[in-house]
Amino acid sequence: MTTTIFFIDSMECISCPEDFWSNIQNDHCVPKKTEFLSYHEPLGICLTVTSVLGSFICTAVLCIFVHYRSTPIVRANNSELSFQLLMSLKLCFLCSLLFIGPPRLWTCQLRHAAFGIIFVLCISCILVKTMVVLAVFRASKPGGEASMKWFGAAQQRGTVLVLTSVQAAICTVWLVSASPAPHKNTQYHSDKIVYECAIGSTVGFGILLGYIGLLAILSFVLAFLARNLPDSFNEGIRLPV
DSSP states (O other): OOOOOTTTTTSSEHHHHHEEEEEEEEESEOOEEEEEOOOHHHHHHHHHHHHHHHHHHHHHHHHHHTTTSSSSSHHTTHHHHHHHHHHHHHHHHGGGGGGGSSSOOOHHHHHHHHHHHHHHHEEEEEEEEHHOOOOOOOOSTTGGGGGGGGHHHHHHHHHHHHHHHHHHHHHHHHHHHHHHEEEESSSSSSSSEEEEOSSSSSHHHHHHHHHHHHHHHEEEEEEEGGOOTTOOOOOOOOOOO
């Protein structure tokens, strides 16, 4: 969006450059104000405090789990996946800090890609934990012991790794083909520039979000199937650790 200025006793108007705006008298071009999410704004401060607080809580819980990792309750809770889940939650909180401050090329590239990969790691841990609970419950029934051979510790690590690697591959293709980059948007306001990150390929970004949604739906379906487990059921009875 451009503006025009005119000079006294002049019959012609001059258009201001895209990054400038005419003053009140319409006789000079002045730079537009650049706007982005800053650490000094209320929204930026709230986001930072929430991110740091959430990360601190996850770290505290992780330290407690590690300290009591040999106890039956931690071992019965599938300690390795629990550690991965807490660590991924911590990184998810810290990823929000990439959205604060002036956009740069590396922050634009990491914003959605890092969050997408880490969030898939988080969902994958929940998904595998739910699958293990269902498998253990089935194994507790007569003739169901064979199902546990597919849910050992190595299989759990492999499943989480494969599910997360798919998202990493999607993000890699997206960044290589059409990488997000800083963009000065002059369409939102006529008197200021909104400094933001253009997402690049909308198709790549949509696939990234779609894969997260797919895993979330699958986790919800498995959790729905596990809703009728008896209250007295203890997954630690047969859970491989």
